Each structure stands twice: as structure tokens, then as C-alpha cells.
Amino acid sequence: DTEVTQTPKHLVMGMTNKKSLKCEQHMGHRAMYWYKQKAKKPPELMFVYSYEKLSINESVPSRFSPECPNSSLLNLHLHALQPEDSALYLCASSPPTGTRMGGYTFGSGTRLTVV
Amino acid sequence: GENVEQHPSTLSVQEGDSAVIKCTYSDSASNYFPWYKQELGKRPQLIIDIRSNVGEKKDQRIAVTLNKTAKHFSLHITETQPEDSAVYFCAASTKAGTALIFGKGTTLSVSS
Numbered sequence: 501d502t503e504v505t506q507t508p509k510h511l512v513m514g515m516t517n518k519k520s521l522k523c524e525q526h527m528g529h530r531a532m533y534w535y536k537q538k539a540k541k542p543p544e545l546m547f548v549y550s551y552e553k554l555s556i557n558e559s560v561p562s563r564f565s566p567e568c569p570n571s572s573l574l575n576l577h578l579h580a581l582q583p584e585d586s587a588l589y590l591c592a593s594s595p596p597t598g599t600r601m602g603g604y605t606f607g608s609g610t611r612l613t614v615v
Numbered sequence: 616g617e618n619v620e621q622h623p624s625t626l627s628v629q630e631g632d633s634a635v636i637k638c639t640y641s642d643s644a645s646n647y648f649p650w651y652k653q654e655l656g657k658r659p660q661l662i663i664d665i666r667s668n669v670g671e672k673k674d675q676r677i678a679v680t681l682n683k684t685a686k687h688f689s690l691h692i693t694e695t696q697p698e699d700s701a702v703y704f705c706a707a708s709t710k711a712g713t714a715l716i717f718g719k720g721t722t723l724s725v726s727s
Contacts, residue, residue: 523681524663531713533714540702540720540722541719542717542718542719542720543717544717545661545714545715545716548713548714550713556713556714590658590659600688602669604649604661604715606651606658606659606660607658608657608658609658
């Protein structure tokens, strides 16, 4: 299995809702990432998990809360989002950090619309 | 902080011509440089990558060159086809090899 699977593919939520984005990979990758991508812009790094521990938080607002329950799963919990948070949220995984980097694989993304 | 500059932002070529996209990076510790192609509404797809111990890599019509001293790397596409039309992003590993930082992207249009 060489895929990173993200669910749901599309999500519309109100500003008072709580929702979660899910990401799963079975490639044995021990680094997993959340990126946010606005239209016609590059992916922006949000969080990095290495061996199920949060290693980087790029000053992301607390209304975004990541979670890594195990080496195959990565969640992003959303609460009290703003319309400007509407974007494509991409999950990625790669072989263990600190080793030769490569094999960085993106999921198909969740297109989030906050109304 | 770490930064990746990418040029040009848009590039229009005729089918069969070559296209070149250039990137520079700021983190001297960067050692991995992938290129991604992103079609409208789809995920970024890795098309080629290069590591810092290699100066050039080629895969059919696509090649990447790296100049570590100058901290720049380039994507070369030869014999372009309309299906090459997409947004191309360069990236560099950074933060002690824990993440990728992306350039702003180049919109390539290949007209037949």
C-alpha cells in the first residue's frame, strides 16, 4: 500500500461546529504532516509528528488540534473555525525523520469550507 | 527563517519547446529537493527529486540540476506536451530534515 488516505474528501462546517479530519497510511512511515493549501498558493506546513510525537507546530491557532493515536493515523480536530480557514488540508507522510528524507507522499486532501 | 524562492510564477510555451523553472533555498542544511506537479483540484504529485550528494538527475523528459554552492536547483522539461500544463512546486527539506518548505509555484501552460 503506497497511499495516504484522507477522509472526508469534502467538509462544510459552521463556525460553531466541531469536526475532525482523518489521515491514514500503511507504508511504515514514522513522520506525518498536516499542510494547509489555499487556492493558487503552495502548501503551508502546520504540524509535524515524528514517531507519534508532535515535533513541529508552526504557530497554528489553537482552534486546530492535531492528534496522532498511532503510527498509521493522524487526526486534525477542528473547533470554532473562521471562514478564512477554508482551504485544502493535506496530510503527508515520509520515512523516519533524521534519516535520508524522501518518499514524501501526499493524501488527496480534504477540501474544507467554513460557513 | 527558511525560505524557498521560485521563478517564474507563470510560464507559457509552445508544444515541443523546453521549460525551465528555477528555485533558490536559504537553509544550507537542506539536503533533499523534490519537485511536485499539481493539477487543478488534485494533490501535489512527486515528479522528480534530488539529494544533495547528486548534481543532476534525469527521468525521461524531466531533469533536475542542483548547485549546492549557489543554493539553487532547477527543473527542466523537454519536448513539452499539453498534459504538462499544471502548477509546479519546488521544495527543500529543512528544519533538520523534518519537513518540506515549498516555493510559491509556477503555472506552466503548454499550448498546441
